[in-house]
Amino acid sequence: MFWKIFLFEVQNRTRRPAVYLYFAAALIFTIGTFATGSLPLGEKQHINSPxxxxxxxxxxxxMMMLVSSSIMGTALYRDIEYNTKDYYLTYPITKPGYFWGRFLGSFLFMALIATSVVIGAIIGTKLGPIMGWRDAKEYGPNNFMYYFQPFVTIALPNLFFASALFFGLVAFTRNVKVIYAGGILLFLGYFISVFFLNNTNNATVTILADPFGISAVRLLSGSTPSLIKNTTLFPVEGTVLLNRLLWTGIGLVILLFTYFNFTFEKFFSGKR
Incomplete structure (x- = not known):
């Protein structure tokens, strides 16, 4: 049953223009950013450094948090919107198959949209010198691990946390408006919290309290010579590793809590 729900979710997503628009927007934005070098670069730091x-x-x-609220929120709400409860309550569909099929089918597309970051950065490094926007010497080699390691250790955990949060919200509230409002409020709340964290001298607290890892990259980049930043991977160890494990774990706890409290009868009872 899981595979039927999972494949149905995949097929449904491939027919929705929004998925392609999200991918194209992130791709174009990333290409332009790396082609023009519009990034917080240090002295002699490569535009495509790890x-x-x-x-x-x-x-x-x-920034994709708003995309997460849209994709992960509608995965469950779609069944309320189209009033498919009679089908699910009478057909022998299991709770694990339905819940995990919906979540993983939608999360797969979140990961696919995020690959636009890697693709766009590589294209941008080639386009910048061709268009004369940046000198070719300002770019380093496009080493596969320079892109793969950040994608796996930073991008995917961030997407998992946001996806679990919004998937859980729609499961409990059964109201898609709450999801979109929650995405905006969480987005604004993050910047407010970062503003206050920047005024503390405790680097450990600053790194651990940031669910998306931006503070960790910023702090370590400020104390690392450009030569090292150009030739070595971003160190996911110590406090940074703890940050990744902490927020991935919080996302997992939210997801499991949602799963164990999820029932078809309660979910299809109506909006909250």
Whole structure:
């Protein structure tokens, strides 16, 4: 049953123009950013250095929070909107198959949209010198690991946390308006919290309290020479590793809590 729900979700997403628009928007934005070098660069730091790619993965996934609210929120709400409760309550569909099929089918597309960051950065590094916007010497080699490591350790955990949060919200509230409003409020709340965290001298607290890892990249970049930032991967260890485990764990707790409290009868009873 899981695979039927999962494949149905995948097929449904491939027919929705919004998915392609989200991908295209993130791709074009990333291409333009890396082609023009509109990034917080240090002296003699490559535009496509591992630290800059790590920063962009954290920043773009923060902006994709609104995309998460849209894609993950509608995964469940669609069944309320189209009043399919009679089908689900009479057909032998299991709770694990329905819940995880919906979540993983939607999260797959969140990950696919996020690949636009990697693709766009690589294209941007080629387009910048061709168009004469930046000198080719300002770019380093396009090493596969420079892109893969930030995507796996920063982008995917960020997307998982946001996806679990919004998926859980729609499961409990059964109201899609709450999801969109929650996405905007969380987005604004993040910047307010970062403003206050920037005024503290405790680097450990600043790093751990940032669910998207932007503060970690910013703090470590400020104390690392450009040569190291150009040639070594962003160090996901120590407090930074703890940050990644902490917020991924919080996302997992939210998701499991939602799953164990989810019932078809309660979910299809109506809006809250």
């Amino acid at each position: 630290y800059i790619i790590s920063f962009w993965c954290s920043a773009i996934t923060l």
